[in-house]
Every structure is written in structure tokens, then in C-alpha cells.
Amino acid sequence: MIELQRSGLLxxxxxVYVAFGSHGDNGPYHGWVxxxxxxxxxxxxxxxxxxxxxxxxxxxxGCGLSADSKGNIYVNTAxxxxxxxxxGQNAGDSILRLTFNGSTFTVADYFTPFNQQTLASQDxxxxxxxxxxxxxxxxxxxxxxxxxxxxxxxxxxxxYRPATIAKSFNICRARSATM
Numbered sequence: 001m002i003e004l005q006r007s008g009l010l011x012x013x014x015x016v017y018v019a020f021g022s023h024g025d026n027g028p029y030h031g032w033v034x035x036x037x038x039x040x041x042x043x044x045x046x047x048x049x050x051x052x053x054x055x056x057x058x059x060x061x062g063c064g065l066s067a068d069s070k071g072n073i074y075v076n077t078a079x080x081x082x083x084x085x086x087x088g089q090n091a092g093d094s095i096l097r098l099t100f101n102g103s104t105f106t107v108a109d110y111f112t113p114f115n116q117q118t119l120a121s122q123d124x125x126x127x128x129x130x131x132x133x134x135x136x137x138x139x140x141x142x143x144x145x146x147x148x149x150x151x152x153x154x155x156x157x158x159x160y161r162p163a164t165i166a167k168s169f170n171i172c173r174a175r176s177a178t179m
Contacts (some may be wrong), residue, residue: 002022002028002029004040005012005018005019005020006019006020006021006057006058006059006060006062007019007058007059007060007062007063007064007065007130008060008062008063008065009064009120010064010065010066010073011148012067012073012085013033013036013071014037014038015036015037015038015040015044015100016035016036016037016038016041017033017034017035017065017073017100018033018034018035018036018037019031019032019033019034019058019060019065019075020032020033020034020053020058021057021058021059021078021127022057022059022078028036028054028055029042029054029055029057029165030037030048030049030050030054030055030056030080031048031049031050031055031056031057031058031075031077031080031127032046032047032048032049032058032076032097032166033046033047033049033058033065033075033105034046034047035100035105038080041104042105043085044100044102045100045103045104045105045147046105047098047105049077049080049083049090049091049092050080050089050090050091050092051089051090052081052083052088052089052090053080053081053083053092054080054081054092055078055079055080055081055092055120055128056077056078056079056080056081056082056090056092056094057077057078057080057089057140058075058077058078058127059078059125059127059128060076060127060128060129061129061130063129063130064130065130066130066131066132066133066140068097068133068154069097069179071090071099071100072097072098072099072108072154073097073098073099073100074095074096074097074098074131074133074140074154075095075098075131076094076095076096076126076127076128076129076130076131077091077092077093077094077096077125077126078092078093078125078126078127078128078141079092079093079119079120079121079122079123079124079125079127080092080093080096080120081120082112082116082117082120082131082160082173084107084110084112084159084160085112085159085160089108091107091112091124092120093112093113093116093120093125093127093144094110094111094112094116095108095110095111095112095126095131095140095142095150095152095157096109096110097109097110097154097157101134101136103105108157108159109120109157109159110159110161111152111157111158111159111161112126112160113144113148113150115124116160116162119146123145124144124145124146125145126142126144126150127144127145128143128144128145129142129143130142131152133154138153138154138155139151139152140152140154150174
């Protein structure tokens, strides 16, 4: 009734990663990433996007979690509580780089748009898409419900500061300007 496996699966180095989000925004809910040994489906670990808050679901419009050649896992979260910038653990409306050591997930880096609180209050999730890793580069791109597309540096996501976006534009405004 509360959680739903909404994004695609990721198989990385023999581990299956499954992400969860809300089921129809029936709360209270959280986003989850769970890791299972691919050969036995033994659970290896779990991570909650908002352990001291709520929401921050992972749905990504059905896209799977992303991974790079270094074994980093990337996930986009939807609207919800956010306090990573204050040393907390709640990661709403963020692009996250996770590491997994076989039992524990760690947020190694993150990007959160400067207008996170507005996105959360208006249900305009950053997590509306998965993170597309651009081949041959260390860049990734993701889109929000507002039509904003973000291009981020995978080696330095930038945390919670607007100046760290490599490039951002709004596809809806660009489309209406040409019509």
C-alpha cells in the first residue's frame, strides 16, 4: 500500500539493485535501494532516502539506476525532505552517487538544485527521470517534472549550490519559444 518498486533493476558486479518509491503517494513513504546477491537473491543491504523524514521516493519514470565503470551507483530522488547540506541523511530532490561495500550504502556525493524546497512543495520532482551517463565523458544528465534538464559532472556533483550545474535549460520553455 505504501512502497512500490517503480524503477528498473540494475545488475552490477553480481549484485542486483532494486529501488522503491511511493505507491500513489500514499504516505508516509520513503525511497529505498536494496541490494541482493545475483546468484542466490540473498539480501546484502538496504538504504533509505529519508530515514529521519519522509518521501524522497525513487521512481525515475521506470528508468533503472545507473552505474559507472568505477562501480558507483547513481539514483535520482523525488520530492521529499532534504537536509544533506546540514549534515543530515534525508535526500529529497537530489542526484546521488552511492557506493556499496557489500553490506552498506554510502552517499559519496550529491547534487541538489537550489530550488529544492520549491520543487518539493509543488510536487515537481527532480527524480522524474533516471540519470543518463554520457558515454566517453564523466557527465550525466537528468530531467525534472518542470522540464529543467541538468547536466552534471559525475566526479564533482556539487552538493547544494546552483553554480555547480555544468549546464541547465528548460525544455518546455525552449519548445514553446519555437512554436
